[in-house]
Amino acid sequence: MSTDTNTLLKPKSTEQVLDSEQFLKAYRSMRTIRAFEDRISEQFMKGNIPGFLHLYSGQEAVAAGLCLLLNDDDYVISTHRGHGHCIAKGADVVAMMKEIMAKQGGLCDGKGGSMHIADFDKGMLGANAIVGGGPPIIVGAALSAKTLGTDRVGVAFGGDGSSNQGTTFEAMNLAVVLKLPAIFLFENNGYGEGTHARYAVGSKDIASRAQGFGMPAYQVDGTDLFAVYETCREAVAHCRAGKGPVTIEATVPRFKGHFEGDPQAYRGEKEVETLMKEQDCLVMARARAVKEKLVKAKDLDRIDQEVAELIDEATQAALAAPAPEDSELLKNVYSSDY
Amino acid sequence: MSTDTNTLLKPKSTEQVLDSEQFLKAYRSMRTIRAFEDRISEQFMKGNIPGFLHLYSGQEAVAAGLCLLLNDDDYVISTHRGHGHCIAKGADVVAMMKEIMAKQGGLCDGKGGSMHIADFDKGMLGANAIVGGGPPIIVGAALSAKTLGTDRVGVAFGGDGSSNQGTTFEAMNLAVVLKLPAIFLFENNGYGEGTHARYAVGSKDIASRAQGFGMPAYQVDGTDLFAVYETCREAVAHCRAGKGPVTIEATVPRFKGHFEGDPQAYRGEKEVETLMKEQDCLVMARARAVKEKLVKAKDLDRIDQEVAELIDEATQAALAAPAPEDSELLKNVYSSDY
Amino acid sequence: MPVKTYREAINEALHQAMREDSTVIVLGEEVSGGAGCDGSRDAYGGVMGVTKGLLPAYGEARVIDTPITESAIIGAAAGAAQTGLRPVAELMFMDFFGVCFDQIYNQAAKFHYMFGGKAQCPMVIRCTTGAGWRAGAQHSQNLTQMVTMVPGLKVVCPTNAYDAKGLMLQAIKDNDCVIFVEDKILYDTSCEVPDEMYTLPFGEAKFYREGSDLTIVAISNPMHKVLAVADKLAAEGITCDVIDPRTTSPLDEEAILESVEMTGRLVVVDEMTPRCGIASDISSIVAEKAFRSLRAPIRKVTAAHSPVPFAPNLEDAWMPQESDIESAIRDVLEYV
Amino acid sequence: MPVKTYREAINEALHQAMREDSTVIVLGEEVSGGAGCDGSRDAYGGVMGVTKGLLPAYGEARVIDTPITESAIIGAAAGAAQTGLRPVAELMFMDFFGVCFDQIYNQAAKFHYMFGGKAQCPMVIRCTTGAGWRAGAQHSQNLTQMVTMVPGLKVVCPTNAYDAKGLMLQAIKDNDCVIFVEDKILYDTSCEVPDEMYTLPFGEAKFYREGSDLTIVAISNPMHKVLAVADKLAAEGITCDVIDPRTTSPLDEEAILESVEMTGRLVVVDEMTPRCGIASDISSIVAEKAFRSLRAPIRKVTAAHSPVPFAPNLEDAWMPQESDIESAIRDVLEYV
Ligand SMILES: Cc1ncc(C[n+]2csc(CCOP(=O)(O)OP(=O)(O)O)c2C)c(N)n1
Ligand SMILES: Cc1ncc(C[n+]2csc(CCOP(=O)(O)OP(=O)(O)O)c2C)c(N)n1
Ligand SMILES: [Mg+2]
Ligand SMILES: [Mg+2]
DSSP: OOOOTTSOBOOSOOSOOOOHHHHHHHHHHHHHHHHHHHHHHHHHHTTOSOSOOOOOTTOHHHHHHHHTTOOTTSEEEOOSSOHHHHHHTTOOHHHHHHHHTTOTTOTTTTSSOGGGOOBGGGTBOOOOSSTTOHHHHHHHHHHHHHHHTOOOOEEEEEETGGGGSHHHHHHHHHHHHTTOOEEEEEEEOSEETTEEHHHHSTTSOHHHHHHTTSSOEEEEETTOHHHHHHHHHHHHHHHHTTOOOEEEEEEOOOOSOSSTTOOOTTSOTTHHHHHHHHOOHHHHHHHHHHHTTSSOHHHHHHHHHHHHHHHHHHHHHHHHSOOOOGGGTTTTSSSSOO | OOOOTTSOBOOSOOSOOOOHHHHHHHHHHHHHHHHHHHHHHHHHHTTOSOSOOOOOTTOHHHHHHHHTTOOTTSEEEOOSSOHHHHHHTTOOHHHHHHHHTTOTTSTTTTSSOGGGOOBGGGTBOOOOSSTTOHHHHHHHHHHHHHHHTOOOOEEEEEETGGGGSHHHHHHHHHHHHTTOOEEEEEEEOSEETTEEHHHHSTTSOHHHHHHTTSSOEEEEETTOHHHHHHHHHHHHHHHHTTOOOEEEEEEOOOOSOSSTTOOOTTSOTTHHHHHHHHOOHHHHHHHHHHHTTSSOHHHHHHHHHHHHHHHHHHHHHHHHSOOOOGGGTTTTSSSSOO | OOEEEHHHHHHHHHHHHHHHOTTEEEEETTSSOOTTOSSOSSSSSSTTSTTTTHHHHHOTTTEEEOOSOHHHHHHHHHHHHHTTOEEEEEESOGGGGGGTHIIIIIIITTHHHHTTTOOOOOEEEEEEEOSOSOOOTTSSOOOHHHHHTSTTEEEEOOOSHHHHHHHHHHHHHOSSEEEEEEEGGGTTOEEEOOSSOOOOOTTOOEEEEOOSSEEEEEOSTHHHHHHHHHHHHHHTTOOEEEEEOSEEESOOHHHHHHHHHHHOOEEEEOSSOSTTOHHHHHHHHHHHHSGGGOOSOOEEEOOOSSOOOSSHHHHHHHSOOHHHHHHHHHHHHHOO | OOEEEHHHHHHHHHHHHHHHOTTEEEEETTSSOOTTOSSOSSSSSSTTSTTTTHHHHHOTTTEEEOOSOHHHHHHHHHHHHHTTOEEEEEESOGGGGGGTHIIIIIIITTHHHHTTTOOOOOEEEEEEEOSOSOOOTTSSOOOHHHHHTSTTEEEEOOOSHHHHHHHHHHHHHOSSEEEEEEEGGGTTOEEEOOSSOOOOOTTOOEEEEOOSSEEEEEOSTHHHHHHHHHHHHHHTTOOEEEEEOSEEESOOHHHHHHHHHHHOOEEEEOSSOSTTOHHHHHHHHHHHHSGGGOOSOOEEEOOOSSOOOSSHHHHHHHSOOHHHHHHHHHHHHHOO
């Protein structure tokens, strides 16, 4: 990979490099995310989920494509839109559902919720409800990897909106200065709430702005699982080889509102309809994989079925679980007691 | 001027464009700064100045060259190293000296000191002791200019070190988004305290990093008054024409320590000596102007003399002035009284 | 008199101030919404709908949507305030102080003093506060104490629509940096609010109830819980002075002290975490200046010393509730 | 026992902690100095010289100079702390909280709780505080209350070299985010400090003096002014409990309450601005929990409600001075 910072990078090839096993894994991950988001949307409408939800629907190929390349002990940090990253990184879907429903057995014991969902056993350092909160922290995870001499990498997911926050830029510069194995993965879904990236990102182009910080930067079609995988493969290899940080800008559609319940008056007429029809990463991945005979349609159908069952099970378990005991209120404010 | 953001800009010409009157003005400004800094260094050693001093010596051509192009009602905001900007913007040297000596009649009534020196009548919005504190504020001054329909510009001075602070990047992006008449002028003197820019600026190159934000960016030799002037002329014209913000990176030597009293062990052997011999903007400006017959040596000598007298006078006045009344302590905490 | 919600009252104040004074501008994330988008502009009018309608009325030059860039938003407001505008900047949630706090406490708050009175910084920072929305640890905090402690800032926390309008109009007129704290829980509450412009002075407490047995001071939304309790006690013949300082800086010490001098008993209620909060502050002022009148310990009723938990039952346990307030009051009343 | 300065004591603690535990790292601006330069490395060893010698001993992988980028420094420390290191991050001046406060109060402080106890954040943030250097409004503030109020943070403010070493070693061992506040004025003060490693527990106050007429609680440098006054009073036969909480969070309430229960009189001294400071906090705790014992108003002696002025005479007037402390004490003693 070239580290020439004057050229935006494309992966060397977007030929099929996923083998069928990996594809099935990614597909399962994408399908799980989609089904999970659909289900919690439904449960939210029923009044079973407190607080705010920001759904990942439409962006699944990014989380799934990247996380295929990560081990459990690699790190990711997420945003307010974190369910997809969490699922792709391997978190238990039942414990996620419980968390989002504020129940005992939730990943964070019901103290975090959707906007703070985390799974430290899977290297998922948390959704983060502060836009730009994550990148500085992933720099620290990457610093641990370098200092302790592991070959782990750290990935900070962020949105187009987060790319305008000062903390994000500071993190990028520090990662370059310390040559850390950090990936800044910007999912450009066009929107920060109801403001378009073409307005809010002055340079119009996140990758090239990141490149100005002195690191290689890729742009990739985030609806194309194959392209995402290949791009991330190069980026992860770059990091693991000790060559410093990388930025990836993945363009994706946002199928839902900024938050569940968002009337989305700012979106163009039929915009969402068209996106859902033309840019559904699951539909496209499935079509290509079947067409290229990487997998059989029925294997995918089976996955769809299994996922549906899993989501049912998670929903039932979460609905049935009790709320945390009131006495938990003051537990874990500090690690040690005083 | 090209706004192609893929090319770092040089001014169209660095041929002599300063006329003799302007040159004399700039020379006086540079000489005043140099003499002022030398004098307060001396007074500091004598114990007559409380607190901390960061001297501008060596960087004079930047402040002087830029400010030739500004009117009293244009805005600048400065850093901890602010005397030069203040003098070049036209502040009264006597009132400056009083401020730095914490006396009545000081520009800020003795409440600001060297690190917070300001002159609102001259559009000098203050030295700022928070690295990266100024750029967001100058965005506001530029916003006023745009909203109120004046043709004023706002300039945020900053150092190489300040170019790594998140607030600086946010300010640059917002200025681009709102297309504001703001200039980000980075004086790259190689050092942020005792850390070199080649270490701390990951991209090694401030101008091209700024350019990534989507605005034209210049690099200029900050020891060359003529080049600074020409670069700033283009930049200011760009802003006044409503074409949005500009970045300028000016390379300059830092003749003194980070602060007065800094042992500077981090600097190379003879580094400062060599810089002072080879990169003195005053010496070079004088030599060229005389050689090209723009001005006569004796006119410059006269300026040197007048400046020396002014600095003497300022010193005497400041030494003689009384400290603020203790009763001033609680004055001006708020604009209105309660 | 027409009845308006807290949201409508603030919106009306902004409208009127902008109509009257062309130097008033509004800026922040989503203050109109829809910038750069294909759909309709003014799509949000603020995520809480408080700035709705300003964009159509005053245009993009004065109603400015920004990227997600709080330090630049506040800094730009401060710079604009020093150079001829009267910006009303929006921080969507008070919890976001952390990404722009330098521009608030080291810059805007200090200009006037640090520059010897020669700069002025007439700006308002609107921000929402308050728990109860199940929004978790980073979107539910009341951090009013963090700004109240800063010399140079004024801090306003209206508890009803009438006050909100009058205090907003005063805040915009004021020549200092004013932090205007809107409790999200109150947006849909309403009361009578005149159509005309009017201002309410800072530093002047409002007495929601008058009585002689006890003084209760409460800040922001908890005031409404206090009122419920006070009314319950009134039915038992116990009467309280219920004081809303309305601005925590300046603070109407006099009103509080006078009341305590009469009642001899004080309970202070806020929704902040307990250490160094407004409740502590007011308690300490009374313990210093009205000690002789005190006939019982000063009780503070605050949120718990923990981040705000997500689970509804835990969040409810975290917040001060009517039962907490009532039992504190009864303790104080019973103290002999 | 060897006598060491406050600076040396902290330096020694850092040395020993790094020697003993290879996961301890130090990061910040100028922690060694000289990065990328042609001259000598470790040129500063911190602008106050506190981290001097660490780079030569432990190398660049563990003693990390950073750009000027406080949010990234604190965030990186927090991320590293969650993933196996024990970072000691330096904020050159506490005044700089504003450029990184989100990473402190919304991130590091909340991880453990918000993630259900599954994350730990064992990190130390060193920062300097205190006025008296004529450094003006943005480099002189004591903002200890801003972190003390945050659940999840622990806050340490040693007043002598012995405590500084023991508390630093505890801070590094501690599994939470600890804010370690060093008063610049104290760096050159010295006392006996053992060479061995030792820790001092958090939440355990130190009694500098014991007496029965009055309780004085003081935080950071003002303690030394208090001691001077206490000694003067002692010569008059007036004896005081002089209490240094050493950590403001956790706070040793018990020690303070027990003392006040005995003396009945309290003066609290800090160098913060007066609103919502530590003095208010401690006063309010006592006014709630030891009311029955109180025989006089609780007096707070704090800095003035203004930014820190530059001029030496104004700065001196701004800070609490011995004369202010003495007159507050005499008022309280004379109160009947
Ligand atoms: C510091 C901060 N500012 C503002 C917000 C409010 N907010 C939450 S999500 C969001 C938009 C984020 O946009 P983007 O980064 O593109 O992520 P997306 O929602 O598209 O996934 C905003 C403004 C916040 N949570 N934190
Ligand atoms: C937010 C903040 N961080 C750190 C400092 C301490 N500090 C003061 S000046 C300085 C170096 C600034 O370097 P640069 O921007 O290059 O300016 P120069 O000193 O070279 O003029 C530092 C680190 C500060 N004042 N503010
Ligand atoms: Mg987005
Ligand atoms: Mg520099």
